[in-house]
Amino acid sequence: MGRLLKRAEEIRLVADYKNDSVELADAAEIVEQAESFVAAMRAAFPAAWADNG
Numbered sequence: 001m002g003r004l005l006k007r008a009e010e011i012r013l014v015a016d017y018k019n020d021s022v023e024l025a026d027a028a029e030i031v032e033q034a035e036s037f038v039a040a041m042r043a044a045f046p047a048a049w050a051d052n053g
Contacts, residue, residue: 001040004033 008030015022042049 001037004037008034 011022011026011030014020
């Protein structure tokens with residue numbers, strides 16, 4: 001999971017500060033990884049999500 005977050009940060013930095021474009025495929029990959037991360041956090045901490053859907 002840590003690598004996924006690092007990769008997302010790197011892509012965000014490129015888009016925000018280096019004035020470069022991010023490829024659609026890269027952005028889609030990051031979104032998929034973010035969804036996996038959220039699912040893993042929901043599985044690891046179910047009580048935190050019980051009232052929030």
